[in-house]
Amino acid sequence: MSTCSFNRRWAAVILEALTRHGVRHVCIAPGSRSTPLTLAAVQNGGFVCHTHFDERGLGHLALGIAKASAEPVAVIVTSGTAVANLYPSLIEAGLTGEKLIMLTADRPPELIDCGANQAIRQQGIFGSHPTGVLNLPRPTRDISAHWLVSVIDTLLSNQENGPVQINCPFAEPLYGEMDDSDLTWQESLGSWLTSEKPWLAYGRVRTSVQQRDWFFWRQKKGVIVAGRMSAEQGKQLAAWAAMLGWPLISDVLSQTGQPLPCADLWLANPDATRELDNAQLVIQFGSSLTGKRLLQWQAACNPDEYWIISPLDDRLDPAQHRGRRLVADIGAWLEQHPAENHPCWAPRLRELSQQALACATQATARFGEAQLAQRIASLLPDQGQLFVGNSLVVRLVDALCQLPAGYPVYSNRGASGIDGLISTAAGVQRARPRPTLAVVGDLSALYDMNSLALLRHTPAPFVLIVVNNNGGQIFSMLPTPVEERERYYCMPQDVEFAPAAQMFGLGYSCPDNWESLAQTVAEAWQRPRATLIELRVDEHTGARTLQQLLAQVSQL
Structure with missing residues (x-):
């Protein structure tokens, strides 16, 4: 009886169980130990499969898909540090409530703590951040398929918000043709295999309670x-x-x-x-x-x-x-x-808000990141969506502009990190194939530059604006030590993004005034591809503009 074949059947049951809980998208990174899971996902007609070579970006891709679709999304990675690279996206999902299902392939127990290659202690690797963890045993015919679907149903039925991990050890051999030796193990699930319902359905229903007063x-x-x-x-x-x-x-x-x-x-x-x-x-x-x-x-x-x-x-x-x-x-x-x-x-608040908006409009006449933030609504595509990065970018947009009601806006504001912003935005568009505008800072773009690969083929026009103010200028607004600020906080990199766009085959532009920027964006909405627009701006003007406006409005 073939270990390889049984691994595949075991994995196929796991993936099929996920379909009963609304999983339609599966994000897959390359790996050998995860072969049973990967092949099971690819051969299941209920999934749309996405791939990325960078597990950290892959986790954030899944996060973006989950944000925009409001559905659970599965992630498949191989064993070892590939698993650890999911940590940032898992933490973010835990804070913002997206349902991620991390399927982490693992070495079997006898290969842990003995010097075996690519074998680390994966049980409990994510600490308290998942809402649930299922450590499966190595696939064995002694455990019924009924048990396997039941424990998965239990885990996912309890997943009201946030991520879960299913750790899946597999013994070698991992490759080979399927045989019929264990078909009866899988077929013991009977009509469930062709149904659409969980094996074990839970009856939990959460309803809000009306406040009587x-x-x-x-x-x-x-x-x-x-x-x-x-x-x-x-x-x-x-x-x-x-x-x-x-x-x-x-x-x-x-x-x-x-x-x-x-x-x-x-x-x-x-x-x-x-x-x-x-x-x-x-x-x-x-x-x-x-x-x-x-x-x-x-x-x-x-x-x-x-x-x-x-x-x-x-x-x-x-x-x-x-x-x-x-x-x-x-x-x-x-x-x-x-x-x-x-x-x-x-009524005084309405008066103050209109005065503040007028001050912001007047103060952002100079081309730069503050002007971009204040006028960003005019760049939004019809029937599109906006993804806003972290650090100074999101603060300027929040403080200076007025966005249209009901226009979809996404961001990673749980842990508010700068990791995985490009890949999250790519995931948002894959779930909702609409024209997408994403705005991030230069350090954020560098941090996730591998994920420009996800923008090579987009389902709709995608515009990525990289605000290059040469470093983390958010620290200019904080009481960081002046002498150490540049080297240890802002960390200017003195880079340009044209080579990055060229390397990944993206459109590129570097406008130096508002009219040129607006025209470039308008043209980009007419092309079914991704365009990287780099705004090289003065290092300190954005932060200073916000500080000056705060002082001005406080005196109105």
């Missing part, structure tokens, strides 16, 4: 804070807030249309904080807040109660307010708690 609270003065949510939820929340007459302070990822734009500027004004101090209830929807002034106000505010509504289970409140933590789908919660029509109780 909502009719009382909606008469009060309230403030709404909008974090990360879907485009539909963002539009729904904006209409709900407008009906109540409550100020809506929106993060760049809220997709609400930011009715009070430039919040990170006007929150620096004492009039704004005095007005907001009158709030009796603050309701925060979603998490991953970006703006520094918003986070400072959120930490300092002291309403009668502070509510947080999010489908994630974590507390999501670093300031530990007194109130309610309501785990619920945002859209469903809004439907359960109808708004009542009231006039706006804080």
